[in-house]
Amino acid sequence: MTAAAERTALDPALFRPEAIDPETAAFVAELERTLAQLPPTHTLPPEVTRQAREEGRGIWGPLQLVEEARTMTIPGPGGDLPLRVFIPPEGARAVYLHIHGGGWVLGRAHHQDPRNWHLARRLRAAVVSVDYRLAPEHPYPAAPDDCEAAALWVLEHGKQEFGADAFLIGGESAGAHLSVVTLLRLRDRHGYRGTAAANLVYGVYDLRLTPSAANWGERPLVLTTQTMRWFVDHFVPPERRTDPDVSPIFADLSGMPPALFTVGTLDPLLDDSLFMYARWIAAGNEAEIAVWPGGVHGFNAFPTPLGRRANERIDAFLAAKLELALASGAS
Numbered sequence: 001m002t003a004a005a006e007r008t009a010l011d012p013a014l015f016r017p018e019a020i021d022p023e024t025a026a027f028v029a030e031l032e033r034t035l036a037q038l039p040p041t042h043t044l045p046p047e048v049t050r051q052a053r054e055e056g057r058g059i060w061g062p063l064q065l066v067e068e069a070r071t072m073t074i075p076g077p078g079g080d081l082p083l084r085v086f087i088p089p090e091g092a093r094a095v096y097l098h099i100h101g102g103g104w105v106l107g108r109a110h111h112q113d114p115r116n117w118h119l120a121r122r123l124r125a126a127v128v129s130v131d132y133r134l135a136p137e138h139p140y141p142a143a144p145d146d147c148e149a150a151a152l153w154v155l156e157h158g159k160q161e162f163g164a165d166a167f168l169i170g171g172e173s174a175g176a177h178l179s180v181v182t183l184l185r186l187r188d189r190h191g192y193r194g195t196a197a198a199n200l201v202y203g204v205y206d207l208r209l210t211p212s213a214a215n216w217g218e219r220p221l222v223l224t225t226q227t228m229r230w231f232v233d234h235f236v237p238p239e240r241r242t243d244p245d246v247s248p249i250f251a252d253l254s255g256m257p258p259a260l261f262t263v264g265t266l267d268p269l270l271d272d273s274l275f276m277y278a279r280w281i282a283a284g285n286e287a288e289i290a291v292w293p294g295g296v297h298g299f300n301a302f303p304t305p306l307g308r309r310a311n312e313r314i315d316a317f318l319a320a321k322l323e324l325a326l327a328s329g330a331s
Contacts, residue, residue: 024306031059031296034059040224040226046234049106059222064114081132083130085127094125097169104174105134110131123315126161140235143178148189172301184251196257196258196321196322196324199314202299203272205275207235212267212271222298249275249276259288261287277289
């Protein structure tokens with residue numbers, strides 16, 4: 001095996017049950033017990049789950065809002081588009097466009113305030129989180145259109161608003177999906193290829209469902225096969241699901257930025273990250289993949305050692321790629 005191949009090879013041991021450390025295994029068992037006692041997401045109207053989240057009920061606990069965050073609106077394709085903005089005290093040297101998850105149906109920009117505030121300070125970047133329109137009230141292409149509009153606004157106004165024009169993008173789950181779609185639209189519709197890095201956390205890239213998602217079943221570890229189908233059905237009709245603007249696994253991926261793919265081995269979307277990572281590097285792009293034994297869907301949002309280690313890896317990747325972009329811009 002060549003040195004280059006060794007750098008991209010995945011260790012089969014990562015996927016074996018014994019790779020899961022005892023603390024993570026105990027957390028997973030307790031989470032599964034808790035979720036087995038709750039109604040599955042796909043059995044509830046979206047507005048019920050949304051309200052529960054705002055009230056701090058459920059596995060994620062009370063919302064933690066950051067006082068330093070501010071909300072602003074920009075013109076969007078569906079009207080005023082809200083952005084949740086975090087500016088580090090010492091000023092910004094880049095803008096990180098964050099796109100939240102929630103299956104295109106759930107989630108809001110203010111649901112990840114502590115993490116986004118941390119990234120703003122860690123990277124010395126303005127973090128801009130997009131409060132895009134949600135399905136089923138606003139199905140495809142509403143969410144991608146809003147994210148595209150937010151990216152274009154940042155690229156046009158970032159220097160004036162935040163004093164920075166270096167650009168990074170990322171998100172979790174559906175947010176990772178929308179990040180890739182946004183990158184493709186920036187390249188194909190606007191000729192932009194200057195993104196410093198993409199942070200793609202347990203994303204979904206094939207809306208027909210990859211084998212790991214389709215075969216997962218109903219084991220209640222945050223996301224199940226039926227819940228995934230419920231999300232996709234709300235977002236886009238079956239006849240559109242091989243469109244690269246819907247399922248970016250089918251896209252021409254040339255000219256994409258350096259990317260870090262993060263996923264756990266107990267995530268139904270495991271294949272999505274494995275497959276998209278392979279396609280990313282096959283298109284000649286730089287990419288890394290971090291596979292975390294025992295990580296469930298959303299694992300890095302829980303206060304566990306595994307989640308902290310994953311977030312530290314993400315922080316380090318984004319910081320390193322930003323430094324390279326800034327050095328290249330200064331040279």
